[in-house]
Each structure stands twice: as C-alpha cells, then as structure tokens.
Amino acid sequence: MNEEMEALNRWVLTELPLRRKPIGFSGSCLYLLVYVDDIILTRSNTKIIDDCKLLLKTKLRIKDLGHLKYFLGIELLDNNDCLVLPQRKYCLEVISEFDLLGRKPAITPLESGVVFSNINDHDSTDSPPENISEYQKCVGKLIYITLTRHDIAYVVHRLSQFMHAPLKSLLKAAFRVLRYLKGRPGKGVTVKRNNDFVITAFVDSDYAKGSMLRKSVTSFCIFLRNNLISWKSKKQSTVSRSSAEVGYRALTSCMWYLLCFPVNIDVVTVVVIYGGGWWQEANGGGTYTLKISI
Structure with missing residues (x-):
C-alpha cells in the first residue's frame, strides 16, 4: 500500500480553465474515478482505456475486475441501448436492517395531506422516539438511496429537516418510505444512448x-x-x-x-x-x- 501512495504523490493534477481543452486534444476522453482503493475507468475510445490500464500496472499493483457491475451500493445493468442504475441490493439490506421485510408494501411514499413538523400541539402521544439515532440512521440511508430513486426525493428532503428533533410520527413516515421501496426495490436511473x-x-x-x-x-x-x-x-x-x-x-x-x-x-x-x-x-x-x- 505504501508503494501505491508514493506513486500517487508523484502524479501532478492540473485543473483546466472552464471550457478549455488540453493541447493536443484529439476528441477522445478518458474518465478516471478513484474511491479509496477502487478505480473506475470509462472512455470514448476502447484503445485509450487499454493504454491507461497498462500505464497503471507499471505504477501500481492493480487487479482488473472487468466490466463494472456494482459500486458503492449502486448496480449497473448494461443493455444494448441503455444503462440502468438501481440500488436493489442496498434497498433490501436497509429494509431488513429496520425489520420491515415482513411488512406490507406501501403504494405511495407519502400519505396525502401530511404536513411535517416537530412541534406537537394536538396529539399528546406523538412524543420524541426513545432512540433518536434510529431516525437519523434511517433518514441518512434514505438520502443515499435518492441518488437513484428520485421518486422519494421530496419526502426524504422534508424528513431530513428534523434530524435533531424528530417525533414518532416522523419515524413512522420514514418507515413508510422504506415500505414503499420494498414494493419496488429494483427501480433506478436509466441512461439511454443518444x-x-x-x-x-x-x-x-x-x-x-x-x-x-x-x-x-x-x-x-x-x-x-x-x-x-x-x-x-x-x-x-x-x-x-x-x-x-x-x-x-x-x-x-x-x-x-x-x-x-x-x-x-x-x-x-x-x-x-x-x-x-x-x-x-x-x-x-x-x-x-x-x-x-x-
């Protein structure tokens, strides 16, 4: 690992001005994404990515895992005309973590006419939950799921505003979002070739x-x-x-x-x-x- 870190320290990254291209740019692009010890490569030309892998092998000890299928909880399904990015496995793990796999799926992520607030004026039973961290953990995981599930973005955006002072009704609303995901765990973002x-x-x-x-x-x-x-x-x-x-x-x-x-x-x-x-x-x-x- 020390050899890899020393090699990275010798690389020089230069940020180009906005809408400027490097000298000698021929139109082919290579995009490299690094997360800890994982590297993703994509390109506009097949030869470029092969040359990059050969270069990386001379500098680092790497293992080629082939085509990308799963990364940071996001799956990649490659069809002939599009790419689909679901989080099915991660959704089911979160639902199982909060013991909701046996619950009935919800049709919508939010009930009609619900107004979120952490001020309790009407219902004396709607008190703060015993474990506030459970609400914070649930909403935090839902925020990550919104990367590919924009149909829950609104309700998660509203729930995230009460992270430090939630009520039991808000926790119930967060669990409803999980029950909604249970019925459709495989939905995701579609990227079409155009x-x-x-x-x-x-x-x-x-x-x-x-x-x-x-x-x-x-x-x-x-x-x-x-x-x-x-x-x-x-x-x-x-x-x-x-x-x-x-x-x-x-x-x-x-x-x-x-x-x-x-x-x-x-x-x-x-x-x-x-x-x-x-x-x-x-x-x-x-x-x-x-x-x-x-």
Whole structure:
C-alpha cells in the first residue's frame, strides 16, 4: 500500500480553465474515478482505456475486475441501448436492517395531506422516539438511496429537516418510505444512448412551503441527451413576498448553474413549470418553453 501512495504523490493534477481543452486534444476522453482503493475507468475510445490500464500496472499493483457491475451500493445493468442504475441490493439490506421485510408494501411514499413538523400541539402521544439515532440512521440511508430513486426525493428532503428533533410520527413516515421501496426495490436511473447533444432544464418553485420559516423552495433538473444528469431542490435564502418573485429566483438559480456548466453550450431549452401561481401571473399560465442562447 505504501508503494501505491508514493506513486500517487508523484502524479501532478492540473485543473483546466472552464471550457478549455488540453493541447493536443484529439476528441477522445478518458474518465478516471478513484474511491479509496477502487478505480473506475470509462472512455470514448476502447484503445485509450487499454493504454491507461497498462500505464497503471507499471505504477501500481492493480487487479482488473472487468466490466463494472456494482459500486458503492449502486448496480449497473448494461443493455444494448441503455444503462440502468438501481440500488436493489442496498434497498433490501436497509429494509431488513429496520425489520420491515415482513411488512406490507406501501403504494405511495407519502400519505396525502401530511404536513411535517416537530412541534406537537394536538396529539399528546406523538412524543420524541426513545432512540433518536434510529431516525437519523434511517433518514441518512434514505438520502443515499435518492441518488437513484428520485421518486422519494421530496419526502426524504422534508424528513431530513428534523434530524435533531424528530417525533414518532416522523419515524413512522420514514418507515413508510422504506415500505414503499420494498414494493419496488429494483427501480433506478436509466441512461439511454443518444447522439443528440441537447440540454434541457426544467424549473419549478414552491411558494412558502416551509411551515416553520415560510421560505420557498427552488427546484430544477437538467437533462443532457434526454438523460437526467443534475438536479436540485433547496430552500431559498430569503422570504419572498409573492409567488412571482419566488419563481424568477428559481429560474435565475437554474440559469446561473447552466452558465457554469463545464461543456460548450450554445442553446439551452428551459421548461418553466408553474404549479398554480407565479408563471400564470406573469405569462398567462401553463407550461412555457424558453430557448436561451448562452
């Protein structure tokens, strides 16, 4: 192990300026991901990855495990036209850890009309759980599952706001998410092969969603070649006075992210989704599509 660490110390990594290519770049790319003692290689040219493995063997003692099938709890299923990234094994391990394998699966991750809060004014039986770490562990594992299961992202985002002061009702809601995953443990992100270099962004906002601080939520997701590559859902830093202000803040946040995108972009399609307020006030309502030149 000491030899590997000494070899890594001799490597020099240089960060290129944004949207700049190295001298002599021929169009072929090699991507190397290192996590502790695991290395993943992917490429745009088969010969490049073979040359890289030969180079690594001269510097390090490595073992070639072949095509990637499982990494950090994420499985990789390679079909002819797409890649599927589920977390089936990890989901079942988490469900088993909290002794929910024998429970009935839930149809939805969240019951209708539920409002999360750690302030108990109505139900005297809804007290903090005896072991708060159980709630923290459960929500922490759910956060990792949201890497490939975006259908539970909203409820997990809400549950994660009460990590230090949960109630039994919140723990019950977290267990419901696990029961929902029990019915569909094999779902995941699909990455399709597509030659059309098109970037599309979907923007939405939720006005005064925070029941405690009345802060609104910015949400957007970005697709490259019809594949989801980036997403965000975060509370805005200030309290807005109108839903129109909230919506334009969300649109600005998304556009700023696209401006910093590490690829050459000429035109971006931004789809603004209004959920009943700000875009209707400004543009007459509905879903509106913008083609923006950068």
